[in-house]
Amino acid sequence: MLGRINHIAIAVPDLARATATYRDVLGARVSQPQALPEHGVSVVFVELDNTKVELLEPLGADSPIRSFLEKAPTGGMHHICYEVEDILAARDRLKASGLRVLGDGNPKIGAHGKPVLFLHPKDLDGTLVEIEEV
Ligand SMILES: CC[C@@H](C(=O)O)C(=O)SCCNC(=O)CCNC(=O)[C@H](O)C(C)(C)COP(=O)(O)OP(=O)(O)OC[C@H]1O[C@@H](n2cnc3c(N)ncnc32)[C@H](O)[C@@H]1OP(=O)(O)O
Numbered sequence: 001m002l003g004r005i006n007h008i009a010i011a012v013p014d015l016a017r018a019t020a021t022y023r024d025v026l027g028a029r030v031s032q033p034q035a036l037p038e039h040g041v042s043v044v045f046v047e048l049d050n051t052k053v054e055l056l057e058p059l060g061a062d063s064p065i066r067s068f069l070e071k072a073p074t075g076g077m078h079h080i081c082y083e084v085e086d087i088l089a090a091r092d093r094l095k096a097s098g099l100r101v102l103g104d105g106n107p108k109i110g111a112h113g114k115p116v117l118f119l120h121p122k123d124l125d126g127t128l129v130e131i132e133e134v
Pocket residue numbers: 009036039041043054056064065067068077078079081102103109110111112116118120121122126127128130
């Protein structure tokens with residue numbers, strides 16, 4: 001079911017500072033910041049040859065990453081995103097296996113304009129997993 005790693009996400013307390021570090025110190029190509037109110041985050045992508053790193057900063061009071069950053073105020077690895085060919089088929093198979101799909105179970109449109117879903121970290125060895133249809 002799983003294809004490539006689409007991105008690895010890092011929650012950061014200060015998106016501008018993290019972006020500057022990746023661009024100016026680590027010498028990486030970075031995207032413009034994007035505010036995604038429907039996801040409660042602002043995001044910058046670090047573009048690598050083989051994958052992307054997604055830098056996430058909370059946006060709004062109900063941001064899903066706010067409590068994560070309260071527990072880890074300096075930031076930390078937040079989720080890994082795998083590509084799937086058919087997100088509804090993947091969702092139904094995962095649910096049938098007992099994994100909890102977060103939210104209302106319907107895909108949202110993610111940062112790349114493609115449908116995404118999240119799986120509960122307690123069902124995947126403590127790692128929040130995002131799947132994205134490509
Ligand atoms: C940019 C758009 C999109 C894209 O296209 O790429 C994105 O990536 S959006 C990214 C942000 N969106 C999401 O994360 C949506 C899914 N997340 C959630 O629904 C929630 O964050 C959550 C996973 C259900 C956690 O909710 P929270 O309110 O933080 O609940 P708790 O604090 O009670 O956590 C419960 C439990 O889970 C542990 N936890 C929480 N987050 C993570 C994590 N990222 N990785 C591993 N474990 C996590 C948390 O520590 C709690 O454990 P215990 O303390 O042992 O109970």
